[in-house]
Amino acid sequence: MPKLNENILKMEKNYLFINIAKKINAFKENNPDADIIRMGIGDVTLPIAPVVIDAMKKGCDEMGVKETFKGYEDSGAGYDFLKKAVSDYYKKLGADVAPDEIRINDGAKSDCGNIVDIFGNDNIILVTDPAYPVYVDSNRMSGRKIIYADSNEENGFAAMPDFSVHADIIYLCSPNNPTGSVYTSEQLKVWIDYAKANDAVIIYDSAYEAFITDANIPRSIYCVEGAKECAIEMCSLSKTAGFTGMRCGYTVIPDTLVYRSENGSDVPLSQLWNRRQGSKFNGVSYPVQCAAAAVFTDEGQRQIHENIAYYQENARIISDTMTKLGIKFTGGVNSPYIWFKCPNNMDSWDFFDLMLAEIYVVGTPGSGFGKNGEGWFRLTAFGDRQRTIEAMERFEKFVNNMK
Amino acid sequence: MPKLNENILKMEKNYLFINIAKKINAFKENNPDADIIRMGIGDVTLPIAPVVIDAMKKGCDEMGVKETFKGYEDSGAGYDFLKKAVSDYYKKLGADVAPDEIRINDGAKSDCGNIVDIFGNDNIILVTDPAYPVYVDSNRMSGRKIIYADSNEENGFAAMPDFSVHADIIYLCSPNNPTGSVYTSEQLKVWIDYAKANDAVIIYDSAYEAFITDANIPRSIYCVEGAKECAIEMCSLSKTAGFTGMRCGYTVIPDTLVYRSENGSDVPLSQLWNRRQGSKFNGVSYPVQCAAAAVFTDEGQRQIHENIAYYQENARIISDTMTKLGIKFTGGVNSPYIWFKCPNNMDSWDFFDLMLAEIYVVGTPGSGFGKNGEGWFRLTAFGDRQRTIEAMERFEKFVNNMK
Numbered sequence: 062m063p064k065l066n067e068n069i070l071k072m073e074k075n076y077l078f079i080n081i082a083k084k085i086n087a088f089k090e091n092n093p094d095a096d097i098i099r100m101g102i103g104d105v106t107l108p109i110a111p112v113v114i115d116a117m118k119k120g121c122d123e124m125g126v127k128e129t130f131k132g133y134e135d136s137g138a139g140y141d142f143l144k145k146a147v148s149d150y151y152k153k154l155g156a157d158v159a160p161d162e163i164r165i166n167d168g169a170k171s172d173c174g175n176i177v178d179i180f181g182n183d184n185i186i187l188v189t190d191p192a193y194p195v196y197v198d199s200n201r202m203s204g205r206k207i208i209y210a211d212s213n214e215e216n217g218f219a220a221m222p223d224f225s226v227h228a229d230i231i232y233l234c235s236p237n238n239p240t241g242s243v244y245t246s247e248q249l250k251v252w253i254d255y256a257k258a259n260d261a262v263i264i265y266d267s268a269y270e271a272f273i274t275d276a277n278i279p280r281s282i283y284c285v286e287g288a289k290e291c292a293i294e295m296c297s298l299s300k301t302a303g304f305t306g307m308r309c310g311y312t313v314i315p316d317t318l319v320y321r322s323e324n325g326s327d328v329p330l331s332q333l334w335n336r337r338q339g340s341k342f343n344g345v346s347y348p349v350q351c352a353a354a355a356v357f358t359d360e361g362q363r364q365i366h367e368n369i370a371y372y373q374e375n376a377r378i379i380s381d382t383m384t385k386l387g388i389k390f391t392g393g394v395n396s397p398y399i400w401f402k403c404p405n406n407m408d409s410w411d412f413f414d415l416m417l418a419e420i421y422v423v424g425t426p427g428s429g430f431g432k433n434g435e436g437w438f439r440l441t442a443f444g445d446r447q448r449t450i451e452a453m454e455r456f457e458k459f460v461n462n463m464k
Numbered sequence: 465m466p467k468l469n470e471n472i473l474k475m476e477k478n479y480l481f482i483n484i485a486k487k488i489n490a491f492k493e494n495n496p497d498a499d500i501i502r503m504g505i506g507d508v509t510l511p512i513a514p515v516v517i518d519a520m521k522k523g524c525d526e527m528g529v530k531e532t533f534k535g536y537e538d539s540g541a542g543y544d545f546l547k548k549a550v551s552d553y554y555k556k557l558g559a560d561v562a563p564d565e566i567r568i569n570d571g572a573k574s575d576c577g578n579i580v581d582i583f584g585n586d587n588i589i590l591v592t593d594p595a596y597p598v599y600v601d602s603n604r605m606s607g608r609k610i611i612y613a614d615s616n617e618e619n620g621f622a623a624m625p626d627f628s629v630h631a632d633i634i635y636l637c638s639p640n641n642p643t644g645s646v647y648t649s650e651q652l653k654v655w656i657d658y659a660k661a662n663d664a665v666i667i668y669d670s671a672y673e674a675f676i677t678d679a680n681i682p683r684s685i686y687c688v689e690g691a692k693e694c695a696i697e698m699c700s701l702s703k704t705a706g707f708t709g710m711r712c713g714y715t716v717i718p719d720t721l722v723y724r725s726e727n728g729s730d731v732p733l734s735q736l737w738n739r740r741q742g743s744k745f746n747g748v749s750y751p752v753q754c755a756a757a758a759v760f761t762d763e764g765q766r767q768i769h770e771n772i773a774y775y776q777e778n779a780r781i782i783s784d785t786m787t788k789l790g791i792k793f794t795g796g797v798n799s800p801y802i803w804f805k806c807p808n809n810m811d812s813w814d815f816f817d818l819m820l821a822e823i824y825v826v827g828t829p830g831s832g833f834g835k836n837g838e839g840w841f842r843l844t845a846f847g848d849r850q851r852t853i854e855a856m857e858r859f860e861k862f863v864n865n866m867k
Contacts, residue, residue, distance in 0.1 A: 062663035063632040064584035065725050069739050076742030082538045104535035114528035117751065118521045124709065125517035131709035132507040135485045167570055167711075167749075174744030175578075178605065181467035198743035202581065229466040260465035306527065306534035306750045308570075322468050336472050339479030340601035341577030346570075346752050347709045348520065 068204045077194050077429040078102045081413075088417055098452040100440045101423040103238065103397070105303045107371060110364035113302065113355045120351030137344035138335070139165025139311070146357035147311050154270070156283035162315050162331070164338070165353070167345050169268050169297035169310040174199040175341070176264060176293065176312075179333035180230060187228035189220040191239055191430030191437075193266065196232040213433050218242040218391045218400060222255035231256055233282075234266040236273060239430045239439040240400040241392015243278045249285045256291040262318065262330070263292040268310075271301040271369055273395045289315045293330070300397060300443070302356040302365045309345055309353040372397050375449045376442035382453040386460050397442040400427070404460050412438055420455035471607045480597050480832040481505045484816075491820055501855040503843045504826040506641070506800070508706045510774060513767035516705060516758045523754030540747035541738070542568025542714070549760035550714050557673075559686035565718050565734070567741070568756070570748050572671055572700035572713040577602040578744070579667060579696065579715075582736035583633060590631035592623040594642055594833030594840075596669065599635040616836050621645040621794045621803060625658035634659055636685075637669040639676060642833045642842040643803040644795015646681045652688045659694040665721065665733070666695040671713075674704040674772055676798045692718045696733070703800060703846070705759040705768045712748055712756040775800050778852045779845035785856040789863050800845040803830070807863050815841055823858035 075083070081101050089097065123129035134140065144160035151158040166172045177199045186200045190209040200207055208228060210220035218240035222231075233252060235244040244252070256263050263282065270280040281296075282288040297310035304310075318330040345353075355361045380393030383401050390401035403412040409426030416422050425441075427434030444452070478486070484504050492500065526532035537543065547563035554561040569575045580602050589603045593612040603610055611631060613623035621643035625634075636655060638647040647655070659666050666685065673683040684699075685691040700713035707713075721733040748756075758764045783796030786804050793804035806815040812829030819825050828844075830837030845852070 063665050063723055064587050065723060065731055065736060066582050066584055067726050069582065069736050070725055070727075070731065072739065074735075074739070076739065079539070079742050102536065106530070106533070106535070108530045108533040109527045111528060114524050117524045117527075121517050121520045121524065121751075121755075124512045124520075125514060127509070127511045130509070130511040130706075132509070132706075133505060133708045136482070168746045170746045171744060179469050179472065181469055184467050195743055202740065202743070262466050303533075303535075305536045305746075308746065308749045320466055320468060322473055323470050324473075328468055328473065332477075333468060333472050336475065336477070336479065337605065339482050340598055340605070341574060343571045343573045343708075343711065346711045346749055348524075348751065349749050352524075 066202065068202050072198065072201055076198065077425075080429075081423070081425065084413075084417070085423055095421045097417075097421045097423060098444065098448050098455075099423045100444055100449075100452060101425045103300065103441045103443060104305050105300065105372075105443045106445050107303055107368045109303050109307065109352070110356075110361060110368065112358065112360045112364055113352045116355035117348045117352035120348030124347060131347040134344040137338055137342055139163065139345065140347070140350050143350045143354045146354045150357050151281060151283065154280045154284060156281040157289075158283055158313050158315075162313050164312045164314065164334070165345050165350060166310050166312055167308045168299060168304070169266065169295045169312070170195055172310070172312040173264070173266065173295055175337065176334070177203055177205070178337050179330060184229040185227060187231045189233065190432060191218075191427060191434035192232065193234060193238045194430065196264075197431070209431070211433055212237070212240060212242070214389070214402075219244060219248065221248065222252055224255060224258065227259055229259070229261050231261055231263045232266070233263055234268075236269040236392070236396040236398075238266070238269065239398055239425065239427065239434065241396035241398040243273065243275070243395045245277065246279050246285050249279060249282060250287070253285060253287045253291060257287065261291065262320070263288075265292050265294045267294055268297040269300055269396055270296065271365075272373065272397050274373070275395055278395055283313070289317050291318070293318065298353055298356055301369070302361075303368060304353070307349055307352060309349050371446065372442045375444060375446060378449055378453055379440055379442060382457055386457060388460070393442075399440045399442065401438055401440070403436050403438050404463050406436060409435055409438055416459065420459045422452045422455060469605065471605050475601065475604055479601065480828075483832075484826070484828065487816075487820070488826055498824045500824045500826060501847065501851050501858075502826045503847055503852075503855060504828045506703065506844045506846060507708050508703065508775075508846045509848050510706055510771045512706050512710065512755070513759075513764060513771065515761065515763045515767055516755045519758035520751045520755035523751030527750060534750040537747040540741055540745055542566065542748065543750070543753050546753045546757045549757045553760050554684060554686065557683045557687060559684040561686055561716050561718075565716050567715045567717065567737070568748050568753060569713050569715060570711045571702060571707070572669065572698045572715070573598055575713070575715040576667070576669065576698055578740065579737070580606055580608070581740050582733060587632040588630060590634045592636065593835060594621075594830060594837035595635065596637060596641045597833065599667075600834070612834070614836055615640070615643060615645070617792070617805075622647060622651065624651065625655055627658060627661065630662055632662070632664050634664055634666045635669070636666055637671075639672040639795070639799035639801075641669070641672065642801055642828065642830065642837065644799035644801040646676065646678070646798045648680065649682050649688050652682060652685060653690070656688060656690045656694060660690065664694065665723070666691075668695050668697045670697055671700040672703055672799055673699065674768070675776065675800050677776070678798055681798055686716070692720050694721070696721065701756055701759055704772070705764075706771060707756070710752055710755060712752050774849065775845045778847060778849060781852055781856055782843055782845060785860055789860065791863070796845075802843045802845065804841055804843070806839050806841050807866050809839060812838055812841055819862065823862045825855045825858060
């Protein structure tokens, strides 16, 4: 009989957002007329930019003609035209990333989950808490030891390293999901110094970099000195260009990331990742890559920034409501997330249930992201403008009634 | 310092087809004028059917309009419209598969590689040899024990089980990649009986089912009694509908696949897979799913079968050449692959090099698929008609000159 992966059985039965979807569906069944506003899962609502759609349709047409048809990619790591576009984009952010250090993927979640395959199981994993559940889930599935750096009210939900504690692999996310906090260059330099002191590798999630408005906040870890020697960066077009249903992102594994194997030879992480992907991945749909490349054109950037500005205004509306109500929060600036303290010191799931029952607004319980999220709550700015305003009007009355 | 996955370092440095691509590129550099005909990697050459392109472009248009825009899928396992289309297709093949037992993926390779994540590492894996390298590679990466069932000239390259040997997880592929052999219902029934005797699970790769012309050969393992209690099936649109660059396939995990965990509880494999995918996968691009659904419409089936018939005629041309030259082979019927014995008892890579150097035709060395492939060679029928004819003309002279 096949032995099962018992590590999975020790985890919570469902991924966080699947649990939330189930709760909402159950509520809807009992309350079919409730006008629910979803600000839970971080999903976008604006359509894909016209220049991106046109590029994708052009890619479709090419697939329908023998002379321009594309089959397998040789490498599966992305077409040169897209890797070049991402590399040029990095230049604009002030980071030096060569096209061949970039791997195109079907969204950051896949690579973020699968990257664990290139490491042994006896590593110490450091995750800031609260965090995007994939960091913890993917390591728990392979039975790894996870330690946590606390992000909390005191440090503005931006954990810093404890140099007395050792780690081998470090997950960081800035702008942070779920807390909306950002690391400055100086703070990231401290993390890089910590990684180097431990000869550790950082897995840096920059999925929300496009929401940074403060010129002093780095939009890539490679804007900070030393990062090319210790950090993998993962980014996504999901929130930048509304690709949650299109599926495209990219991972940077610098050639300079080299670690010692058991037999004493130096092994580039890129070699291990290429081998993993060579056997388990066949690349991203060609028309999707055409769409992604259009995002990085001048017109693409102009069009997606209209959408980003729209979400940023939503974030301002939500933030202003929190300020008005005297509720403590982080994020809202440089980030599409608003992370706030549940009124009346309620715990996260109780507040989720109450808010859904009373005002039909769905958010994400902070405790779903880790123990330090308990008592906190996440709202996203990715909704429709009128619905966001409506949700905040309901929220204001709701909180005032609780007082 | 991060401990690396040493299992990967013990493997060959590159995935088979990446090695072949490198060899070709090196040859081209030294012989820039050589008119190379590629019959190596099993990649298609005909463009995507018009009805499929239209459906994908319609999906693109929907993504550009707020009212029809699609973000994340709730489950990430595929839209209902596509799962229903696949389920209906299974009915036509004579198999009963419910939509909710189907998971849509970005090509069979991903699921085939990632399925290992739901099993513990202390399983005995049985692979028929020769085989598609992903079965072996993905299990070697997690350090599992692999045993082999020999496919060879004596059994027509269709290995049968040895009931005196125990296995927990069994990989089967019919029509077979690389040998083109097919299992009859009676043979599959023996494998199912073997799986049941061992309480083992079969991972059945049916990627080439659309090439079966013999009505007596099952096109799904679920056409055979008992399979729903022991088999996962993986299929792909890559060869069926030319999706190698579009990326879409499907995996069936019947609800009836239930195994005992260490604590004695019964666990459906679907639960473990859903948890794995929930944390590591976000579904397939919506326009790609629209394209895939069009494949299963009546008009889609009519159009893709024109392409399949074209490839089948190529297979006949290659087979006829082998027959004419008195070369032993399997496949060519019910399969797009022709698997032949290298002339003059050459070994596979020597024959690869010689054929490339002498007649600029690329194939795949049989030894790349396992030890029983040594001395054998694979050609694919997925090329252009005129190029296939040209390749066979060159091949005929080449082999005659060797005599």
